[in-house]
């Protein structure tokens with residue numbers, strides 16, 4: 001019998017965010033208001049040291065109700081899968097008691113860049129009906145040095161083909177400002193050994 005094997009995984013939001021949850025609005029009416037919250041949380045997240053400059057929320061696309069909040073918790077938990085999208089989706093599923101977020105409502109995932117290769121899959125399987133991103137393109141990797149992985153070129157079309165509507169370029173410049181501040185800091189970029197953006201960005 002193998003001893004010392006782990007039996008469960010805990011992915012918890014950081015303490016500073018848990019403390020702030022009661023003060024967050026119940027609803028955010030527009031994609032811009034939703035993204036502004038995402039940017040604020042992403043910026044604070046890396047400054048607090050628990051993970052990268054990434055945040056995501058799940059909202060009701062019709063009413064704007066805030067269903068869940070997530071930030072990147074890789075450094076705080078030591079779990080490489082602890083990306084903001086995974087946190088927001090899993091916490092929404094936990095709250096609603098279902099693995100399919102498309103079951104009853106029109107839910108949207110709002111995140112501060114196009115999902116990485118892991119979160120691309122996590123979003124596809126979550127059941128959300130909408131994905132709202134601040135932007136896409138090489139700027140994220142160039143500014144932060146994070147490796148986003150081999151995401152397919154037609155990623156948005158793949159979402160659309162599965163009934164997930166994609167909206168891009170919501171508060172894009174504000175997203176880049178967060179990445180720029182992060183990139184100019186001495187914060188940890190936690191790519192696994194030997195990985196990093198494949199192209200040599202100038």
Ligand SMILES: [Zn+2]
Nearest residue numbers: 083116118119
């Ligand atoms: Zn990710």
